[in-house]
Amino acid sequence: MPSIAERLGVPRYEADEHYRQALLAYQKKQFDQAFDRLSRAIDLLPRHAEYYAARGFICLERGARAEAEADFEAALRLH
DSSP: OOOOHHHHHHHHHHHHHHHHHHHHHHHHOHHHHHHHHHHHHHHOTTTTTTOOOHHHHHHHHOOOOOHHEEEEEHHHHOO
């Protein structure tokens, strides 16, 4: 069940902004910054599968296969 804050949309907006910034960082090949932004989005909205999937992809780009697998598994569980 979503929390009251999630239902009000404040964390969702902020999480989506971090996600958008992560995608911009990825386009610039700033993988560490993209990873950090996605981690912040996940902290704000931990039940959003797309954030985990995107962070898993970033982990693959960084060569962190085990972290990528964990994020992909989390995304599948949530989806």
